[in-house]
Amino acid sequence: MENGQKFTIIGLEITYTKEKVAGILSGLDEHVKMILRYHLSFDFAFMAGVYPGISALCMMARGKLTGAGIRKILIAFALFQIVAWGCDIYENCCLLKWIINPAIGNEFSFYHFMVTAKWIIALSGALLAIPLALRKRTALKKV
Secondary structure: EEOOOOOOOHHHHHHHHHHHHHHHHHOOOOOHHHHHHHHHHHHHHHHHHHHHHHHHHHHHHHHHHOOOHHHHHHHHHHHHHHOOOOOHHHHHHHHHHHHHOOOOOOOOOHHHHHHHHHHHHHHHHHHHHHHHHHHHOOOOOOO
């Protein structure tokens, strides 16, 4: 907590300004800093399941479809999960660095770009793949 004020991880990622993030991180007591560091450290392990999982869903959905266009889109989203994963790693590294030293430099705009890219890529892939992966397999046409 920042001087008794609550904050959210989503706020730190997306909605809070640079000044607010710096203010929150500089006002944390050691106990809360430790919890936030644990949360961010656990997130690295969580990432190892989420992004490959979304890729797998994209590939499962791709295997059930015959249309070349949608199959290409699904493989692109499966491969783009590597980019989303990299964005998430960058995000956590920034937050961990800022917990130690809340003086946030000029990288805040790039940080927000990376967080936004992560969410767009991951959610788009999942929201496209899940309903398609749950469909019954379309019969493959013989060529």
